[in-house]
Amino acid sequence: MSTPWTIRNGNVVPGTDDVKLYSNDAVKLDAVYLYADLLGSTKLAREFRPETAGKVIRASLRTASTIIKRLGGEIRSYDGDRVMGIFIGDWKNSNAAQAALQINYAMQEIVQPGLYSKLPHLERDGFEPRMCVGIASGEAFIARAGVRDSSDLVSIGRAPNVAAKLSDIRETGRYRTYITADVYKMLNERSKLSNGKDMWEARSDDVGGEHMTFYRSSYRWAI
Numbered sequence: 001m002s003t004p005w006t007i008r009n010g011n012v013v014p015g016t017d018d019v020k021l022y023s024n025d026a027v028k029l030d031a032v033y034l035y036a037d038l039l040g041s042t043k044l045a046r047e048f049r050p051e052t053a054g055k056v057i058r059a060s061l062r063t064a065s066t067i068i069k070r071l072g073g074e075i076r077s078y079d080g081d082r083v084m085g086i087f088i089g090d091w092k093n094s095n096a097a098q099a100a101l102q103i104n105y106a107m108q109e110i111v112q113p114g115l116y117s118k119l120p121h122l123e124r125d126g127f128e129p130r131m132c133v134g135i136a137s138g139e140a141f142i143a144r145a146g147v148r149d150s151s152d153l154v155s156i157g158r159a160p161n162v163a164a165k166l167s168d169i170r171e172t173g174r175y176r177t178y179i180t181a182d183v184y185k186m187l188n189e190r191s192k193l194s195n196g197k198d199m200w201e202a203r204s205d206d207v208g209g210e211h212m213t214f215y216r217s218s219y220r221w222a223i
Contacts, residue, residue, distance in 0.1 A: 010142070013074040013086045014153065019144040021151050032092040032137040032183065033160045034073060035167035036064040036103055038081035039130040048127070052119055056129055057081050059111050064131060067102045067223070071095045076153055082167070084160070093137060093186035100133035100177040101199070101221035107131050108220065134166025135179040137186070165208035174218035184215045194219060 003024045010027040019025050038044075038060050044053045057080075064083050065075050072095050073085035087096045107130050116123040138159035145154045166178040184192075184200055192198060200215040207214065 007141075011088075013076065013088060014142055016144065016151065016153055019142065019153060021144045021146070021148065024143075026141055026143045029086075029088065029140050029142055030138070031140055031159065032087040032096045032135060033140070033155065033163040034068065034085040034087065034096045034099060034133060034135050035163045036068075036083050036085075036100075036131045036133045037167040039132055039170070040127060041081045044127060047125065048122070052122070055119065056115060056122070056127075059115060060107065060129055060131055063106050063111050064103050067099050067106060071099045071102075073099060076155070082164075084155075084164075086155070091188070093135075093183045094188045094191040096135050097177075097179060097183065097187055097191045098221055100135060100179075101217065101219055102223050103131055103133055104176045104218075105220035105222055110223075130176060132167050132169060133177045134163045134169070135177075135183050136160070136162035136166065137180065137183050162207060162210075162212075166214065169207075169216075171216075175216045177217040177219075179215050179217075181213045181215065 005024045005026055007026045007028055010029040014027045019027060038057060044056055061083050068075060068085035073087045075083060076086055077084040111129050115129055136159045138157060140155045140157040140159050142153055142155050144151055146152055162180060169178055199219040200217050202213060202215055204213045
């Protein structure tokens with residue numbers, strides 16, 4: 001508690017071994033955080049066998065993680081049915097938005113048909129594998145927490161917190177992707193428009209106790 005922080009600016013997303021555990025070492029990073037959260041996991045755990053739920057969760061997390069990494073993101077956390085990706089660099093906002101729309105596409109066009117073909121009772125019982133994605137940008141404070149042999153990185157700041165809260169939104173309809181206004185302002189034309197039409201719709205609502213304007217999308221981006 002009495003040891004002062006040693007903080008350095010990061011140019012890459014640190015790994016666990018890049019941050020010291022006991023010396024109050026930390027990395028300050030300007031980044032975009034993406035959280036992809038599986039919808040209906042409570043129904044999945046309650047109404048299906050663990051073996052079935054496990055296959056759905058594994059397929060969903062592997063798909064989202066593959067897309068995140070393919071677009072330059074770094075995976076730094078898995079939490080049950082949720083994965084967190086961190087994007088840095090000049091195109092971090094647009095790459096994260098593209099990843100989110102590709103996750104929406106892949107869940108419907110790749111994961112769902114694959115699961116239904118092997119586990120037909122999922123379709124029969126009305127479970128649709130979908131992920132909700134939240135994205136926010138800003139400065140984060142990355143430290144290492146835990147004890148030796150059982151530690152991990154933690155991201156502290158508004159960006160990771162808001163991204164996680166946006167991924168918790170549950171709306172009826174086809175909306176699966178939510179980004180902050182700051183992310184929207186930095187999107188390139190390719191990640192903002194489809195055939196000249198804006199893929200994002202502004203909304204104002206409370207997110208984690210904060211009233212804010214954010215953007216939602218029901219669009220999909222083919223892989």
